[in-house]
Amino acid sequence: MTEHVDQQVTFEDLSALMKRTAGVHVDPADLRARSAEGFDGFGLDSLGLLGIVAELEKRHGLALPEQVERCKTPAEFLAQVNNALTTAV
Secondary structure (H helix, E strand, O other), X not given: OOOOOOOOOOHHHHHHHHXXXXXXXXXXXXXXXXXXXXXXXXXXXXXXXXXXXXXXXXXXXXXXXXXXXXXXXXXXXXXXXXXHXXXXX
């Protein structure tokens, strides 16, 4: 029997990952408030996003779907990542 584990990635988590993997510092509250804005508005490029995806895959021990790497906004990214984590449990 598989135990359900809450693996949701939050705006706080994403903010920390942006800082650690891409050197981009964004306040989590600002990231949440502007979550429909493109990652480029926060100074995060596609290479930085790939680093975040790789870190999440390593942390959770699963490969995320390719479309996660093509997300344009934090809201879209978190929705797809959390959906993938939820369905993998």
